[in-house]
Amino acid sequence: MNGHDTNDLILQTITKVTSFIILLFSFHLFLAGHNNPGGGFIGGLMTSSAIVLLLLAYDLKTVRQALPINFIYVAAAGLLIAILTGVGSFLFNVPFLSHSFGYFQLPILGKTELATAVLFDIGVYLVVVGITMTIIQTIGEKE
Amino acid sequence: MNNFVILPILLPLLAAVLLIFMNKNILLQRWFSALASFAAVIVAGLLVQSVFTDGIQTLYVGGWEAPFGITLVADQFASLLVLTTAIIGFLTILYSFRTIGKGREKYFYYPAVQFLLVGVSGAFLTGDIFNLFVFFEVLLMASYVLIVLGGTKIQLRESLKYIVVNIISSALFVIAVAYLYAVTGTLNMADLSVRISEMQDTGIITVISILFLIVFGLKGAIFPLYFWLPGSYYAPPAPVAVLFGALLTKVGVYAITRVFTLIFTQDTGFTHEVLMWMSALTILFGVIGSLAYWDVQKIIIYNIITAVGVILIGVAANTPAALQGSIYYLLHDMIIKAALFMLGGILFVIAGTNNLKKMGGLIKRYPLAGWLFLISAVSLAGIPPFSGFVGKLKIAEGTFTAGRFGMALLVLLSSLLVLYSIVKIFIFAFWGEEKDMDKEEKPDIKKMVYPVVLVLLLSLAIGVGTEFAAPYIHQAADTLQYPQKYIEAVLKE
Numbered sequence: 001m002n003g004h005d006t007n008d009l010i011l012q013t014i015t016k017v018t019s020f021i022i023l024l025f026s027f028h029l030f031l032a033g034h035n036n037p038g039g040g041f042i043g044g045l046m047t048s049s050a051i052v053l054l055l056l057a058y059d060l061k062t063v064r065q066a067l068p069i070n071f072i073y074v075a076a077a078g079l080l081i082a083i084l085t086g087v088g089s090f091l092f093n094v095p096f097l098s099h100s101f102g103y104f105q106l107p108i109l110g111k112t113e114l115a116t117a118v119l120f121d122i123g124v125y126l127v128v129v130g131i132t133m134t135i136i137q138t139i140g141e142k143e
Numbered sequence: 144m145n146n147f148v149i150l151p152i153l154l155p156l157l158a159a160v161l162l163i164f165m166n167k168n169i170l171l172q173r174w175f176s177a178l179a180s181f182a183a184v185i186v187a188g189l190l191v192q193s194v195f196t197d198g199i200q201t202l203y204v205g206g207w208e209a210p211f212g213i214t215l216v217a218d219q220f221a222s223l224l225v226l227t228t229a230i231i232g233f234l235t236i237l238y239s240f241r242t243i244g245k246g247r248e249k250y251f252y253y254p255a256v257q258f259l260l261v262g263v264s265g266a267f268l269t270g271d272i273f274n275l276f277v278f279f280e281v282l283l284m285a286s287y288v289l290i291v292l293g294g295t296k297i298q299l300r301e302s303l304k305y306i307v308v309n310i311i312s313s314a315l316f317v318i319a320v321a322y323l324y325a326v327t328g329t330l331n332m333a334d335l336s337v338r339i340s341e342m343q344d345t346g347i348i349t350v351i352s353i354l355f356l357i358v359f360g361l362k363g364a365i366f367p368l369y370f371w372l373p374g375s376y377y378a379p380p381a382p383v384a385v386l387f388g389a390l391l392t393k394v395g396v397y398a399i400t401r402v403f404t405l406i407f408t409q410d411t412g413f414t415h416e417v418l419m420w421m422s423a424l425t426i427l428f429g430v431i432g433s434l435a436y437w438d439v440q441k442i443i444i445y446n447i448i449t450a451v452g453v454i455l456i457g458v459a460a461n462t463p464a465a466l467q468g469s470i471y472y473l474l475h476d477m478i479i480k481a482a483l484f485m486l487g488g489i490l491f492v493i494a495g496t497n498n499l500k501k502m503g504g505l506i507k508r509y510p511l512a513g514w515l516f517l518i519s520a521v522s523l524a525g526i527p528p529f530s531g532f533v534g535k536l537k538i539a540e541g542t543f544t545a546g547r548f549g550m551a552l553l554v555l556l557s558s559l560l561v562l563y564s565i566v567k568i569f570i571f572a573f574w575g576e577e578k579d580m581d582k583e584e585k586p587d588i589k590k591m592v593y594p595v596v597l598v599l600l601l602s603l604a605i606g607v608g609t610e611f612a613a614p615y616i617h618q619a620a621d622t623l624q625y626p627q628k629y630i631e632a633v634l635k636e
Contacts, residue, residue: 072163072166073163073164075163076160076163076164079160079163080157080160080161083153083156083157083160086153087153087157089146090146094206095146095202095203095204095205095206096146096149096153096202096204096205097204097205098205098206099205
């Protein structure tokens with residue numbers, strides 16, 4: 001899979017376009033989770049699949065240069081966010097993991113429903129991306 | 144609503160996540176995990192006290208009341224086990240500093256230990272049968288990491304067996320929960336208990352209860368489902384074996400106790416009889432194993448199996464004294480197995496082998512380790528004033544009350560053989576002539592020994608302070624004897 005010997009021009013060009021569409025779709029799935037099928041898990045898997053496509057078209061080193069992230073920390077950060085949304089309930093003296101929502105006037109989007117459950121879902125999303133990429137990168141670089 | 148109930152789960156969970164970020168700095172990891180575990184001990188102690196003064200504590204997670212949401216229930220039985228878990232977790236972390244080695248510490252050893260403690264505490268505190276499954280998986284995943292971490296040949300071989308057995312038993316667990324859900328339509332343990340007691344036809348419930356006995360028997364290593372344990376517990380390094388031997392099988396024992404005192408109380412003539420015979424055979428095979436081997440680790444490992452049988456005979460007898468005895472013995476056994484595995488690890492460091500026939504005369508150079516081993520041996524066998532005595536006394540008393548004389552005699556006879564198996568280690572390793580092991584270098588074990596001293600002090604405290612511990616144990620056994628209290632606390636009827 002080294003880009004030096006073989007000519008992957010078509011694959012790489014299409015990947016440049018497609019990966020952005022996949023990323024957008026994964027973001028859509030992630031936000032749709034409350035009222036439609038979707039959510040953090042499937043959104044996270046989709047995002048990882050966009051990165052996996054990049055890994056297929058290019059190689060491990062290039063992708064790592066483009067995304068200089070240690071994915072283990074991404075997973076841990078996701079866990080931390082999910083736990084902290086639960087811990088937040090201590091501040092309001094309600095049972096652990098109690099969630100709340102409200103309607104806000106946002107600049108462009110207008111009247112929008114914002115729920116604290118999304119924060120938990122961001123945690124799930126990051127854990128899924130972190131774990132999937134850690135597994136794939138670790139297996140990929142073992143000889 | 145009492146958010147305090149979740150703290151024994153939350154503290155190790157937060158610690159585990161934060162420890163992932165510290166994976167480069169070993170010293171920081173050590174201090175942080177020890178501090179977090181110490182905090183967990185204090186929180187668990189406060190939980191025990193608050194359950195003692197104010198009765199069963201419940202938390203409806205997310206504010207959804209039972210039976211619709213997940214409920215965390217801290218009755219005295221669960222709280223005492225959580226406290227013991229926290230203490231053993233803390234002392235094992237102290238023991239790990241000198242024994243686990245830098246190579247493993249760099250690769251997420253401490254986060255895995257904390258995740259294991261999350262799973263064990265969570266399994267004790269949950270009031271929801273599917274949530275119990277999830278916490279089982281949390282502790283099993285962490286144990287997979289711990290058993291394979293380091294990647295030696297024996298670890299790879301045994302972890303494969305361990306994982307296969309546990310995946311099968313987890314699948315069976317899900318199937319059993321699915322059956323139970325199909326029959327009753329609920330997952331909350333208190334609600335399950337109510338609905339099952341209202342049912343007319345109980346044949347299918349008895350089948351499901353036996354399925355649960357098989358599932359938890361695989362986790363808790365009862366006869367004939369213990370076959371995976373001797374190999375798997377032999378593979379990992381000493382501190383991991385401490386955690387496994389002291390905590391993991393006991394979660395299975397706790398789950399059996401919980402479901403057979405709370406949920407499946409309909410057809411006790413059949414289910415408790417099966418449990419009784421399985422426990423009796425567990426004792427028998429555990430004792431045979433511990434007598435057969437000349438290997439320090441194997442002898443200690445087979446003693447886990449014996450103890451599981453003794454505890455479950457008390458549960459199966461189901462009289463007040465027997466249940467109290469089981470709780471005493473469960474707490475005692477968690478502590479003393481931790482001490483024995485720690486000492487087993489130290490013996491291996493001193494002698495460089497697990498083979499008893501190659502050891503000898505260690506007491507001349509390591510008197511402290513020798514006497515500590517003798518103390519833990521007599522405590523394991525149940526000689527007063529140490530902690531094993533009251534538990535076995537109560538179990539024997541309760542089993543006699545239930546009219547099961549044969550079983551009671553088996554429990555008493557097993558003590559003798561357990562004592563023989565463990566004193567065999569003491570005699571062959573510490574007495575006699577010094578064998579030429581590595582005479583020049585003398586491993587320094589001072590810093591490994593002090594967690595063992597703390598564990599044995601705790602065991603002695605329980606033994607001597609039985610009068611002090613008794614009200615707590617009585618309260619715990621009371622909830623097991625009268626599940627109505629548990630149900631009322633959860634469903635607020």
